[in-house]
Amino acid sequence: MATTRVLEPADLGEALAVLHRDPVANAFVAARVEAVGLDPWRLGGEMWGWYDADGVLDALCYAGANLVLVDAGPQAVAAFAERARRQGRRCSSIVGPAAATAAFWALLERSWGPAREVRAHQPLLATSSPSAEIAPDPLVRRVRRDEVETLMPACVAMFIEEVGVSPLAGDGGLLYQARVAELVAAGRSFARFGEDGQVVFKAEVGAVTAGACQIQGVWVAPEHRGQGLSETGMAAVLEAALREVAPVVSLYVNDFNLRARAAYRRVGFREVGAFMSVLF
Template identity: 80%
Template sequence: MLTTTTTRVLETGELEAALAVLDRDPVANAFVAARVHIAGLDPWRLGGEMWGWYAGGRLESLCYAGANLVPICAGPEAVRAFADRARRSGRRCSSIVGPAGPTAELWSLLEPHWGPARDVRAHQPLMVTRSMPADIGPDPLVRRVRKDEMDVIMPACVAMFTEEVGVSPLAGDGGLLYQARVAELVGSGRSFARIEDGRVLFKAEIGAATDRACQIQGVWVAPEHRGRGLSVTGMAAVLRYALQEVSPVVSLYVNDYNAAARAAYRRVGFEEVGAFMSVLF
């Protein structure tokens, strides 16, 4: 039997089919799934296009093409099709990120046209937990950040982003988009911090959330307070919020060279279940 394949931008009426693909791996796909649940498939609301790869008329794979380029449930043939479309469209994203296998393959096809990258993080362990640690008490001083504390949390967010990504989020548009994202997380009750005397000692956010899985991001401890275990008890506090109020599965991904962070997450009960890869421009 001859199987025909095609790649195109999804139409708004294909939401159910897109969610079915995303639901195949709710942990790995949490970031994109959360956006789709909120915004649907309209490119303006979604913040990018959703490309679909079809085999025999059936939607099999997706690729989110916005500020990030994210392959979703993409096998080799779908990756090649997405790479061809991305190459013809030109680079409009600031990063390529997703499960390590397909992301590495996608980058190998795009690097001759889009390279060099500013940084390639080829192995970022994906970690998951479904329960609270039995022997770690959540930090009682970690709480939701209030809307009137934007001026307190923003410096910590900027410091975390700059340390993690290597460039300041204030570059380009002066930080307007980044500040809007931080305000969105604060406003939705998904930004958490330990604040003492008007300074952030620990912070983290639940950056993506569906009713099946959520993802913690932006974990940061003020440099002068590192080594005191704040990341362990702070993460336990955020984890409690996530499990009680958001979803039954909590995930995160971390740079493989960050041994201290990986040890802290394991201490709270996170286990490695896979790996992501990020290509930063």
């Protein structure tokens, strides 16, 4: 009989086996698990496991600030949705592979809805090669630790544009600033600064595993848009990420952001799947 349960540290090997089936799609969850294991306190949430009738761990659901399905087929989706319904909503978003996430949300919407926004199709893009068409911007570099305060306004502006709410709400932005500083300290925050010292372009390498990494937070200052800086900037970040971080670089983008999709295509990213996001 198929069952679900909260995974424990002893289940780490089995969980990683599931996560490594698709290093690109599962990069976000895999990065967290590889870094801290399955202890809920360190993980920042529970990891639910779905076991098939033979007792084999076959799907996962990370239930933290975000709820993320991993390799969940119809039976696992239904089981995770029932567990989520009983527990009640604790997350600020549901993110994951589009088909599974859509089925999951259809089962949960009555009890968890309404959502603030549903982004039903977000192309997942990836590449394992530097850009063949776009030359990297030589002015894009790693952000230094003493530049976090200069970087923060750009990060906040990007977050508001992308998510629709401010990351400074609630705790005054302490957690968000800590995450920005963490990425800078890890050498995974990149930017081009203008002559006035302000950020012109920025992006971060967020999730990192041995098999893949995921770029996030791509942003160009409004007064500099339309100049191709997102393309040359992304080419620079891509080159650095492939050289120093992981063999495959990915990102996902809203399907309605046609300008960004075209820019990523010119840089060399190709669609390898689709995500869906439900925002609360």
